[in-house]
Amino acid sequence: MPRSLVALALLAAGTAGAQTAPTAPTAPKAQTAPKAQAAPAAQAASTGQHLIAEIQVIPRPAGTAEQRYKHVDAAIAVIQASGLRYEVHAMGTVVEGPPEKVWPLLQAVHQATLESGSERTLSIIKVAGSAQAGGPRVEDLVRKFRQ
Template identity: 70%
Template sequence: MAHPSFSRLRRFRLALLSLPLLACTAAWAQAAPPQASPATAVPAPGRHMIAEIQVIPRPAGTADDRYKHVDAAIAVIQASGLRYEVHGMGTVVEGPPEKIWPLLQAVHQATLEAGAERTLSLIKVSGSAQAGGPSVDDLVRKFRK
């Protein structure tokens, strides 16, 4: 049996760990400019985002189609109309953030709708507050043959 003060000590440690987080959250909330209402929010023109998503559905497919659930995720990306590259360990897609974020959710969901029992999605996102931003080509051109 655990020592009776263990749970009290654990709660104290957790409280101490959460203090900096609460302080940062409060400081951020005070410093954040007022947000526009969703009805009046207009995406900034020219904003660019690069995202890489790797879906890891379980199972990855069926006996007849080994990668059925992964292929369903890639099909969603293909149908998006955004520029993308399929790689061995994930797919990179680029475009405006207002299209990328919902796409990432749809890609994850597609594996489940294709029959996967569960799915883990690993996502990397790079964006810029300024217009433009690097493309995948800009980042890898010198390494391609």
């Protein structure tokens, strides 16, 4: 399994904190921080919050002589493996779903371009959400423009 898919699986499982630098064990805040981080995800799941995110990755180089968009294709493969609803467009990919799945996916997509061999990458991300249950859906926003 490619590292980017493993990273996606770890992030989706909520173990991304294992990759961060250790903090001082004597600080009481270190014990309460995980609870504060876990609450929004649990609240999002229980309230039915929904995000739309568009991500455009700009790796350098974009690919190889044999595979012109190799690094972009690696990023899209991570999105495809996520199980979330997505639409690939010419200038980026739109993903929608629960916040606790979308946010880690955005990080994994960025990382996938680097792991595929690009020297560097820039990710441009736009996110739309709502404090209300349900939140925006791609279909709701574009229905009147599609035929």
